[in-house]
Amino acid sequence: MTHARPLGADGATFLAAVRSGDPARFALITERHRRELQVHCYRMLANYQDAQDMTQETFLRAWNKRESFKGHAALRTWLYRIATNACLDFLEKRNDRTPVPSGLADPGSEVLYLQPYPDRMLPEDPQESVVARETIELAFIVAVQHLPPRQRAVLILRDVLGWPASTAADALELTVASVTSALQRARATMRSQLPDRRLDWRSPATHELSDDERGVVKAYIDAHEQGDLDGLTSLLRDELRFAMLPEMGTVPMTAEDAVGGWVSGGLFQRGHDDWRGTTTTVNRMPAAALYLRAPGDPEYRLFAIAVLHIVDGKIAELTGFDATDEPWLGLPPTL
Incomplete structure (x- = not known):
């Protein structure tokens, strides 16, 4: 939770850093x-590189606006507010950061700028991590990308971070x-985009991979290597949904068509048949590198x-x- 609360030790330390005008002390906090x-x-x-840039922009704006922090809200709330508005400003300027028509028979759209998020960079804060898998x-x-930017911000602030309506x-x-x-x-909109997924992101959610998921990833890697x-x-x-970004959007296909398409595209042919793989996780999901x-x-x-999104093995x-x-x-x- 990041909404307003009485000024605590963190806020008091930050106020002292602001008043000192020491950028190193400010940055440390x-x-x-x-x-x-x-x-x-x-x-x-939805883009890791953009997120890195906007986080850096948040710290730059925070330094430039440091005198505006009066301790009336928590330091985290103040920083989240700056970060949210930095993202909104970014989206206002970038017309290439919205979903595009899929080009398929169904009227869906694709997020071609999507990048995976490395789990090693997820927060270490247990309160944040407990909901990470459902919301990452x-x-x-x-x-979320199918929401207009301001609706997107409202949903994340209210339903993911748990802010009161007045604070948002x-x-x-x-x-x-x-x-x-x-x-x-x-x-x-989220219900229409996630018809079969849990929509209560504020309740605790497991973020550990199951033995079933780990087994499927290992078998997937073994099949490539062999x-x-x-x-x-x-x-x-047999109702696989496959995407290979950034070249194409999501395509529904059968298992045989998927593998046949990979082979006809050159995979598992000479020059593309000597594989090694490692199990990893991105976005709190099982993945094969x-x-x-x-x-x-x-x-x-x-x-x-x-x-991989794995269902029933x-x-x-x-x-x-x-x-x-x-x-x-x-x-x-390299390996």
Whole structure:
């Protein structure tokens, strides 16, 4: 929870830092909030690199506006307010940060700027981590992108962070009535985008991978390393939803069509058949980091990240990300 409360030790220390005018002292106090603010920006923007930039922008704005902190609200509330408005300003200027039509038979839309979020950068605060999986999974992040920016901010402040309507209204310079109306519309959109998912993000949620999930990821990696196409096919649900970003959006297909398409595209053919993989997690979801060794190359090089949504022991959704030359996952570039 980040809403207003009486000035505590953290706020008093921060006020002293503000009055001292010492940027190092100021940075030392604000830096402890970096991870949670970065997750907040990621929920708003769905792009890890943009979230990093806006978190840095938040600290710059906080320094420039330091005299405006009077201790009437918690320091975290003040920083979240700045971060939210930095994201809104960013979205106002970037017309490429909205979902685009899928181009498929169904009238859906795709978030082609989506990037995965490395679990190693999630907050260490237990209160934040307990809800992290429900509100950091790719399905949630994608659904949020279908909200207009201000509705997006209202939903995250009210339903994810648990702010009172009055605090959210003050942060966004809206009336309480406007916040309440925006939240109702946002919730309706989220229900349409996440029809089969839990919508109560304020209650505790597990964030540990199950043994079932770990087993499927291992089998998925083994199938790549052994070139076992039948085994790979058997791991996929026949109503698979597949995406490989940023080249294409989500495509529903059968398991056989998915594997057949990968083979016809060159995977598992000569030059693309020497795989190694490691199990990892991004967005609190099971994932496989896939490394490919080209003929004559002594090393396996990071090729792609496959993020898996597993239902009843089968892969129901597979979101692939091109990971070549991408720094945002913190994975070793070679094996």
